[in-house]
Amino acid sequence: MSAPTNGRLAGVIGWPVHHSLSPLMHSYWLRQHGIVGAYVPLPIAPENFARCVGAMPLMGFAGASITVPHKEAAFALSATLDEDARATGAVNTLLFADGFVHGRNTDVSGFAASLAEQIGTDAARRGPSVVLGAGGAARAIVVALARAGGGEIRLINRTKDRAETLARSLAGIANVRPIAWGNWTDAFAGAKLLVNTTSLGMMGKDPLDVPLAALPGDSAVADIVYNPLETALLKAAHARGLKTMDGLGMLMHQAVPAFAAWFGMTPKVTPELRDILVKALYRA
Numbered sequence: 001m002s003a004p005t006n007g008r009l010a011g012v013i014g015w016p017v018h019h020s021l022s023p024l025m026h027s028y029w030l031r032q033h034g035i036v037g038a039y040v041p042l043p044i045a046p047e048n049f050a051r052c053v054g055a056m057p058l059m060g061f062a063g064a065s066i067t068v069p070h071k072e073a074a075f076a077l078s079a080t081l082d083e084d085a086r087a088t089g090a091v092n093t094l095l096f097a098d099g100f101v102h103g104r105n106t107d108v109s110g111f112a113a114s115l116a117e118q119i120g121t122d123a124a125r126r127g128p129s130v131v132l133g134a135g136g137a138a139r140a141i142v143v144a145l146a147r148a149g150g151g152e153i154r155l156i157n158r159t160k161d162r163a164e165t166l167a168r169s170l171a172g173i174a175n176v177r178p179i180a181w182g183n184w185t186d187a188f189a190g191a192k193l194l195v196n197t198t199s200l201g202m203m204g205k206d207p208l209d210v211p212l213a214a215l216p217g218d219s220a221v222a223d224i225v226y227n228p229l230e231t232a233l234l235k236a237a238h239a240r241g242l243k244t245m246d247g248l249g250m251l252m253h254q255a256v257p258a259f260a261a262w263f264g265m266t267p268k269v270t271p272e273l274r275d276i277l278v279k280a281l282y283r284a
């Protein structure tokens with residue numbers, strides 16, 4: 001790509017956003033590539049979102065990462081959408097180019113890349129997979145698993161209606177079977193992969209309590225929570241000798257295509273970057 005790479009700005013829009021690791025990550029890549037630019041946290045309240053995004057191209061921003069609670073609002077104001085944004089109904093990356101706001105979803109490819117790196121795509125390809133949660137993150141992960149060709153995706157959510165709605169809306173893309181929260185025997189029978197997309201297990205939230213002993217011995221466990229890095233779910237999976245994937249991989253991989261779109265260079269997910277983020281998590 002030969003886009004101009006210097007003097008460009010990007011940032012992460014969230015509410016709140018002070019906890020985000022994205023500025024640290026993108027600033028590291030800017031330094032690595034010798035790009036004179038900046039990536040900043042942008043705390044923007046929902047009622048100001050559209051107005052602020054409208055002004056950003058005028059201020060020299062090449063684009064922005066979008067996090068909670070703005071992903072649906074970003075979807076709504078994008079002039080163009082990529083395939084994964086259309087499939088998930090959510091935009092996590094904005095690109096300002098040619099006078100338009102372009103919306104993309106890189107969470108789908110970010111999860112897929114992290115899965116390939118930490119667990120291997122086989123688990124998803126062989127299926128069935130079990131996904132806990134039915135929010136925005138679950139949608140991205142269900143799309144990623146369906147693209148990997150894993151067959152049945154068992155979706156377990158505290159509010160079963162939400163799981164059923166998600167299953168219906170992704171019916172053309174994924175083979176989703178909603179299962180009631182607590183029916184672990186049905187959900188885990190023959191499963192090859194379990195993915196937690198809920199906020200349970202995150203620092204300050206309730207613990208996630210699932211009977212991991214009911215998972216087959218050749219299955220793998222992924223958690224999109226990265227604070228703490230080793231959640232109780234992953235600790236229990238380790239103790240059983242199962243392959244695991246933590247949430248930091250998805251965070252790093254979803255950022256790669258975004259950085260490339262704004263700054264014109266494709267950055268690398270390296271052990272050094274991971275170390276920097278892990279240290280920041282421990283400091284916090």
Ligand code: ATR
Nearest residue numbers: 133134135136137138157158159162197198199206
């Ligand atoms: P995101 O867009 O990040 O996925 P979300 O839409 O708020 O966030 O979804 C959070 C998920 O965590 C939901 O699946 C939610 O379940 P409900 O749909 O029943 O609300 C799940 N979740 C949050 N707290 C939970 C709890 N205490 N027990 C079980 N599930 C919980």
